[in-house]
Amino acid sequence: MAAKKIGVLTGGGDCPGLNAVIRAVAKTCLRRGCAVVGFRDGYAGLVENRFLEITDSSVSGILDRGGTVLGTSNIANPLAYTLPPYGTPASPSDMSGRVKEVFKEHGLDALVAIGGDGSMTIALELLRRGLPVVGVPKTIDNDLAATDVTFGFDSALAVASDAVDKVHTTAESHHRVIVVETMGRYAGWIALRAGIAGGGDVILIPEIPFSPEAVCAAIDSRRKRGKRFSIVVAAEGAVNLKGEQVVAKVVEGSPEPLRLGGIGYRIGEIVEKGCGIETRVVVLGHLQRGGTPTAHDRWLATRYGVHAAELALEGRHGMMSALHGTKITEVPIEEAVRHLRRVDPLGEEVKAARSVGTSFGSPEEITGKGGSCS
Ligand code: F6P
Numbered sequence: 001m002a003a004k005k006i007g008v009l010t011g012g013g014d015c016p017g018l019n020a021v022i023r024a025v026a027k028t029c030l031r032r033g034c035a036v037v038g039f040r041d042g043y044a045g046l047v048e049n050r051f052l053e054i055t056d057s058s059v060s061g062i063l064d065r066g067g068t069v070l071g072t073s074n075i076a077n078p079l080a081y082t083l084p085p086y087g088t089p090a091s092p093s094d095m096s097g098r099v100k101e102v103f104k105e106h107g108l109d110a111l112v113a114i115g116g117d118g119s120m121t122i123a124l125e126l127l128r129r130g131l132p133v134v135g136v137p138k139t140i141d142n143d144l145a146a147t148d149v150t151f152g153f154d155s156a157l158a159v160a161s162d163a164v165d166k167v168h169t170t171a172e173s174h175h176r177v178i179v180v181e182t183m184g185r186y187a188g189w190i191a192l193r194a195g196i197a198g199g200g201d202v203i204l205i206p207e208i209p210f211s212p213e214a215v216c217a218a219i220d221s222r223r224k225r226g227k228r229f230s231i232v233v234a235a236e237g238a239v240n241l242k243g244e245q246v247v248a249k250v251v252e253g254s255p256e257p258l259r260l261g262g263i264g265y266r267i268g269e270i271v272e273k274g275c276g277i278e279t280r281v282v283v284l285g286h287l288q289r290g291g292t293p294t295a296h297d298r299w300l301a302t303r304y305g306v307h308a309a310e311l312a313l314e315g316r317h318g319m320m321s322a323l324h325g326t327k328i329t330e331v332p333i334e335e336a337v338r339h340l341r342r343v344d345p346l347g348e349e350v351k352a353a354r355s356v357g358t359s360f361g362s363p364e365e366i367t368g369k370g371g372s373c374s
Helices: 018-031 043-048 096-106 117-128 153-174 189-198 212-224 263-275 285-289 295-313 348-355
Strands: 005-010 035-039 051-054 110-115 133-137 177-182 202-204 230-235 247-250 258-260 279-283 319-324 327-332
Touching: 005 018, 005 043, 005 096, 005 295, 018 035, 018 051, 018 110, 018 295, 035 043, 043 096, 096 117, 110 117, 110 295, 117 133, 133 295, 153 177, 153 189, 153 230, 153 279, 153 285, 153 295, 177 189, 177 263, 189 202, 189 230, 189 348, 202 212, 212 230, 212 263, 230 263, 263 279, 295 319, 295 327
Parallel strands: 005 035, 005 110, 110 133, 133 319, 177 230, 177 279, 202 230
Antiparallel strands: 035 051, 247 258, 319 327
C-alpha cells in the first residue's frame, strides 16, 4: 500500500545540497498525492514536534540555496536527548517513545532522514525500535561507507581547491609557505582532492601519519630546486607519527563531541622553525559548508532525494540512497554506518599525487624506503 504521509528532516552539520534533497523528496511525494511534513532542526523537531507542513510553494526556489530551510542540529539525539525542555545536558534521556507518539500524531508512514554518519546511526536506532526510516547520505567529509560519494562533498571541494589556487599567487609573490587547513574530520578526502586539483606541494591527511622532519624536507627540497614558495594542504584530522590530532573544542552533549581544528597553525610553526621560511596559515572552516551547491551536488542531491522518496513510498524502510558508479541505488543503513570511508594510503589517488611530486610528510620519503616524492 502506498504511504500517505512522509516526514523529512536534516540532521548533523549542514552542507550545500540539503535543500535540493528536501525539494526532491517533497516534489516526488506531493506529485503522487502524498503529504509531506518537515521537522525543524533535525531530530530536535521530531522529539519536540516542531514542524512545517510542506507544500509545493514551500520548496519552490530552494534548489540552489545553501544550508537547510528546515534547520538542523548536530546535538539533538532522541536516544540521549539533552536539549531543553526534555532534560538537561547532565541527564540525557531516551526520547524514542516521544518520537513514536509524534509519528502517530502525524500519521507518518515513513521518515526520510538526511544526514551523515551520526544521523544515520540515530536512524538505525530508531529503525531498531520499529520506526520506518529511510536515509540520504549527506556530508562534506565524504566519509560514509556504502556510497561512492555523499552530496555536499563536491561543493566543499570546490571551495577548498579554489583556496589552494588563490594562495599560490600570494605565496609566490612573497616567497612564503602557506598552509591551507581543510575540514573532513577523520577522513582526508577534501585535503587530498583539493591538494591534487590545486597542485599542493605537501598534503597531510589522517590516513597517512606525518613527521615534521619529512614535511620540512619536502619544502627544503623544493627550495633547493629553486622553488621559493610551497603550499601545504592539511586536513583538520591530520595525525603525527604518535597518532595525535589537534582538537579545537569539545561540544558537550553532541553525539560526537570532539571538534578537530588547529593543525594548520601547528604545521605553520613547524615549517617556520624547521625551514626558516615565513609561513602563513589559512583555515577554511565553515566556508566549506556554506554557499551555493555546485551543479554536481544539486544533480546528485536531487537523484538521492527522489530515490529516498520512492523507497519511503514503497515501504522499503531501513535503506539509504547510494551512488554506485553512475547508478543510484540503495543500501541498508546498517551497512552505511558500519565503518567510515577513508582514503586508502596505498591507493591509486595517493600514488598519483606522489607521482607528480607531492609529499605526504611520510618518514619514508626521507629514508627513501618507499613513498618517495622526490
Ligand atoms: O562533518 C562535517 C564537519 O564540517 C566536519 O568536517 C567538521 O569537523 C565538523 O563538521 C565541524 O562541526 P561544527 O559545525 O560543529 O563545528
